[in-house]
Amino acid sequence: xxxxxxxxxxxxxxxxxxxxxxxxxxEGEVVTLIGANGAxxxxxMKTVSGLRPVRQGTVRFEGQDITSTPAHERPxxxxxxxxxxxxxxxxxxxxxxxxxxxxxxADRKTPKIKEDRDRVFGLFPRLAERxxxxxxxxxxxEQQMLAIGRALMxxxxxxxxxxxxxxxxxxxxxxxxxxxTEINKQGTTVLLVEQxxxxxxxxxxxxxxxxxxxxxxxxxxxxxxxxxxxxxAYLGGDV
Amino acid sequence: MDLLLSNFWAxxxxxxxxxxxxxxxxLGYTLVYGVLRLINFAHSEVFMWGSxxxxxxxxxxxxxxxxxxxxxxxxxxxxxxxxxVSAAVALGLEFVAYRPLRKRNSPPLIALISAIGASYVLSxxxxxxxxxxxxxxxxxxLADYVGRPREASPLPLDVPTVRLFYIFDYxxxxxxxxxxxxxxxxxxxxxxxxxxSRLGRGIRAVAQDAEAAALMGVNRxxxxxxxxxxxxxxxxxxxxxxxxxxxxxxxxxxxxLGVKAxxxxxxxxxxxxxxxxxxxxxxxxxxxxxxxLFGSNWKDVVAFTLLVVILLFRPTGLLGESLxxxxx
Ligand SMILES: Nc1ncnc2c1ncn2[C@@H]1O[C@H](COP(=O)(O)OP(=O)(O)OP(=O)(O)O)[C@@H](O)[C@H]1O
Ligand SMILES: [Mg+2]
Numbered sequence: 001x002x003x004x005x006x007x008x009x010x011x012x013x014x015x016x017x018x019x020x021x022x023x024x025x026x027e028g029e030v031v032t033l034i035g036a037n038g039a040x041x042x043x044x045m046k047t048v049s050g051l052r053p054v055r056q057g058t059v060r061f062e063g064q065d066i067t068s069t070p071a072h073e074r075p076x077x078x079x080x081x082x083x084x085x086x087x088x089x090x091x092x093x094x095x096x097x098x099x100x101x102x103x104x105x106a107d108r109k110t111p112k113i114k115e116d117r118d119r120v121f122g123l124f125p126r127l128a129e130r131x132x133x134x135x136x137x138x139x140x141x142e143q144q145m146l147a148i149g150r151a152l153m154x155x156x157x158x159x160x161x162x163x164x165x166x167x168x169x170x171x172x173x174x175x176x177x178x179x180x181t182e183i184n185k186q187g188t189t190v191l192l193v194e195q196x197x198x199x200x201x202x203x204x205x206x207x208x209x210x211x212x213x214x215x216x217x218x219x220x221x222x223x224x225x226x227x228x229x230x231x232x233a234y235l236g237g238d239v
Numbered sequence: 240m241d242l243l244l245s246n247f248w249a250x251x252x253x254x255x256x257x258x259x260x261x262x263x264x265x266l267g268y269t270l271v272y273g274v275l276r277l278i279n280f281a282h283s284e285v286f287m288w289g290s291x292x293x294x295x296x297x298x299x300x301x302x303x304x305x306x307x308x309x310x311x312x313x314x315x316x317x318x319x320x321x322x323x324v325s326a327a328v329a330l331g332l333e334f335v336a337y338r339p340l341r342k343r344n345s346p347p348l349i350a351l352i353s354a355i356g357a358s359y360v361l362s363x364x365x366x367x368x369x370x371x372x373x374x375x376x377x378x379x380x381l382a383d384y385v386g387r388p389r390e391a392s393p394l395p396l397d398v399p400t401v402r403l404f405y406i407f408d409y410x411x412x413x414x415x416x417x418x419x420x421x422x423x424x425x426x427x428x429x430x431x432x433x434x435x436s437r438l439g440r441g442i443r444a445v446a447q448d449a450e451a452a453a454l455m456g457v458n459r460x461x462x463x464x465x466x467x468x469x470x471x472x473x474x475x476x477x478x479x480x481x482x483x484x485x486x487x488x489x490x491x492x493x494x495x496l497g498v499k500a501x502x503x504x505x506x507x508x509x510x511x512x513x514x515x516x517x518x519x520x521x522x523x524x525x526x527x528x529x530x531x532l533f534g535s536n537w538k539d540v541v542a543f544t545l546l547v548v549i550l551l552f553r554p555t556g557l558l559g560e561s562l563x564x565x566x567x
Pocket of ligand 2: 041042043084
């Protein structure tokens with residue numbers, strides 16, 4: 001198991017954002033968390049990347065208990081996140097942002113970095129064109145690509161993507177999902193949060209459904225995509 | 240007017256030299272503000288402690304009367320002592336006055352009060368400096384020297400003023416050259432460090448988006464400590480330059496200088512490194528011209544009028560953007 005989350009509870013003050021959830025992500029998988037607004041998806045992602053303190057439960061990565069490992073030590077272990085709302089460094093250029101992605105890598109001074117950068121530019125040619133542009137002046141969609149590219153620069157074992165298709169044009173959304181599938185084929189495990197449940201379920205090996213802080217269903221992507229209750233609640237009947 | 244016109248270059252270079260001192264202190268305000276969104280009001284005392292560090296170390300080494308290479312060595316030692324002690328005091332502030340509050344998620348106002356309190360403690364501790372010396376029975380000479388609690392302590396170094404070369408009609412002195420030269424070198428090094436080095440990028444990343452920086456593997460606490468150390472060292476260098484220009488320091492020397500440097504930081508755009516440098520120089524020169532035009536009693540009025548006028552037209556300061564957003 002690459003990631004094991006067990007009986008996790010996370011609070012914002014008195015508010016219980018997630019209650020007693022358990023899930024796993026196996027090496028090589030794409031796993032998706034589906035849920036309505038406010039269900040606790042982002043909170044779960046932030047807890048896995050260490051930005052939120054855990055009230056109860058454990059998070060294990062490659063068998064190692066990382067529940068109280070500070071966020072800034074987790075990229076070294078192989079966890080990278082493209083956060084909800086992008087979180088690009090708006091005053092830095094595209095290149096500087098990508099370099100920040102590789103900040104924690106031990107091999108950051110080797111030619112491997114350039115290879116990875118070229119890989120990102122291959123996936124997002126737009127970023128290559130804009131390499132010297134300041135991130136703050138790029139469009140929302142471009143910044144989204146940059147956030148994903150920056151996370152890839154960490155060369156992670158586990159890639160956390162929180163709503164990577166947010167703010168993208170329909171055609172680009174397809175592309176992003178293709179890219180996620182491609183990244184996964186190249187060997188990166190992906191934990192994906194998406195509003196676009198239809199696409200996410202189609203691409204994911206397995207999925208969990210979060211409702212007000214609890215996991216209410218789990219199954220393979222296909223199982224859930226064909227489930228009438230899931231269809232009614234999350235797919236809006238358009239699949 | 241005539242006074243300014245007939246001595247234009249003297250006032251300009253004198254203003255730039257003082258501006259360099261403001262600018263170096265302003266860096267500390269702006270760096271810490273960038274990563275913590277906190278005005279470190281005790282930074283003025285970091286400067287003041289640096290000035291005493293230089294005085295005491297040079298005194299203990301018997302620097303007075305040195306000439307030639309010895310003098311140069313003592314100058315370097317003075318800079319080093321001031322920078323080291325200021326950096327240490329700044330780091331101490333972070334550990335004692337700010338970090339514990341941050342760990343408890345206290346609101347910004349509390350940190351500000353802590354800053355003001357720390358400022359008083361540091362200033363008064365230096366004001367009473369003869370007492371500990373008497374308790375510990377330290378070297379009589381040194382104790383005598385520092386034993387005048389509320390008086391000025393002169394720099395125990397004889398730096399003769401040597402006129403080196405002309406800029407137009409102004410005969411530039413060695414002190415102008417030391418102050419401006421070393422300030423500019425330090426500014427360029429710091430600027431390049433922040434723009435290009437990995438740690439410098441870490442500082443900018445934390446300033447722009449602390450959560451995203453953590454996701455990249457940047458240790459925020461380490462970055463914060465680093466900004467206090469850098470800001471402190473710069474204030475220490477400024478303290479030595481101040482001693483060279485003014486010749487004496489006092490336990491309350493930090494106050495007005497701190498206010499001026501903070502003004503410079505706001506003038507340039509708080510949070511913006513290059514803004515702090517520009518603000519410092521603009522303020523120094525404006526003050527210098529102001530004192531030529533209206534008499535030196537008016538130079539502080541000129542400085543603060545300038546601040547108000549600039550902020551009326553450019554509320555975010557001359558260069559506006561924050562440290563985070565400023566780029567190479
Ligand atoms: N900083 C915060 N302070 C207080 N409550 C918060 C905070 N962040 C999130 N919450 C609450 O925690 C719950 C879960 O929020 P979360 O952001 O994890 O939802 P989400 O599933 O990602 O929603 P969305 O689909 O809208 O992104 C919500 O009820 C939200 O109001
Ligand atoms: Mg969310």
